[in-house]
Amino acid sequence: MTVHTPTPPILQTAGVDPSEALTILQTALVGADDGELFLERSESEALVFDDGRLKSAAYDASEGFGLRVVAGETAGYAHANEISAAAIRRAADSAALAKRGHAGVTAEGPRATNQKLYDAVDPLAAPAFSDKIALLSEIDAWARARDPRVVQVSASIVGERRQIEILRADGLSVNDIRPLVRLNVSITVEQNGRRESASTGAGGRASFDTWIQPERWQAQVDEALRTALVNLDAVDCPAGEMDVVLGAGWPGVLLHEAIGHGFEGDFHRKGSSVFTGMMGKRVAAPGVTVVDDGSIAGRRGSLTVDDEGTPTSRNVLIEDGIMVGLMHDRLSARQMGQRAGGNGRRESFAHMPMPRMTNTFMEGGKDAKADMIASTKRGLYAANFGGGQVDITNGKFVFQCTEAYLIEDGKITAPVRGATLIGDGATALTHIQMIGDDFAFDPGVGVCGKAGQGVPVGIGQPSLKMGGLTVGGTAV
Secondary structure (H helix, E strand, C coil): CCCCCCCCCCHHCCCCCCHHHHHHHHHHHCCCEEEEEEEEEEEEEEEEEEEEEEEEEEEEEEEEEEEEEEEEEEEEEEECCCCCCHHHHHHHHHHHHHEEEEEECCCCCCCCCCCCCCEECCCCCCCCCHHHHHHHHHHHHHHHHHHEEEEEEEEEEEEEEEEEEEEECCEEEEEEEEEEEEEEEEEEEEEEEEEEEEEEEEEEEEEECCCCCHHHHHHHHHHHHHHHHHHHCCECCCCCCEEEEECCHHHHHHHHHHHHHHHEEEHHHHHCCCCCCCCCEEEECCCCCCCCCCCCCCCCCCCCCCCCEEEECEEEEEEEEECCCECCHHHHHHHCCCCCCCCCCCCCCCCCEEEECCCECCCCCCCCCHHHCCCEEEEEEEEEEEEEEECCCEEEEEEEEEEEEEECCEEEEEEEECCCEEEEEEHHCCEEEEEEEEEEEEEEEEEEEEEEEEEEEEEECCCCCEEEEEEECCCC
């Protein structure tokens, strides 16, 4: 593991006097309700090994800042990829236009924190570039040797080191170094002229040390190969309403999308969430507890502080089926009289923060997955998911299953292809019949999109049995 010596703040290394930057920010925020100067410097590297050769190697570096002035519902934002006192002053003059005719009092800043959720490692520094290529080549060769039906292997390794600095009008300066790594494997198999593919990925906020150990990447290869081979034998999925058993871990993406965005504060402030006005009311079956927690060490969606400088925390959204909380950034929290919980996130310095999920999951229960299967007369076991679509205003979703099986008379039978799950989040929550004792997080692959911004997230759940979901299929 390569650990950097303490990294100087961005303003200092950019040659900008911090006191001058603070004065510019304070002037811009006179009469405003909130705002900050957000600075960022990032480096990333991505290597893709495909068809037995290094297909691409990309390196990207960027830096810049964004200055925000909030006045009531209005936010002025200006950003630039030049970090200088002159550029900050120009941005401040532009962003300050948002407070015309507004007379507010700048809100108290976020509390300080000593929490440390990840080390300031540099994934680009270790292992060396040549060692990363050698690793990908080894993964390719090992995967091809596992089964003669393997016809295509793609492996990639991605690393990022992002440094942020947040300056607030009260003089508080928050600094964070955010590593992020991911190893992906995709395998295509062929049998009797039929091809099927499957992928796996894993990563988190740490160095590559954990994920490049042979036992870890070999397990990824075996899982991708197993899924691809299962799908070689898959039959067309029947359509209709049926009970569905969801697997643990990544299948939580259904709940992430179908209900997670509906608990973000800005949608409630605007009255556009299907859950608006439901606080304190039952929105899910008894036993269902859903949490968003950005303070779990090392997880992909974790942050020491969010992109407004607020320490992340555990925020309970649903407790025993009752809606009890929302995810807030500072703006939605202030306007709804709530506490900012560390959910103010942005894709980069070129974007304003908004309420976003971090690690969102349903807590485990007491039921065994075997009992869920045994209690299902006719249904679907959805072991893994691909992509999906959700309408935030009504919670309606469509999700594709990448690995699914028929359940007949309490037993898992044939694997199926072309299965989709169709429903709406609010109804689906109330149709949960059994909650598994096998809670798991996803392996560290989630990316969440909202308003054109993508951020890394974590997802988790136990196995679940849900009654009466609509299954879309391809069987005629």
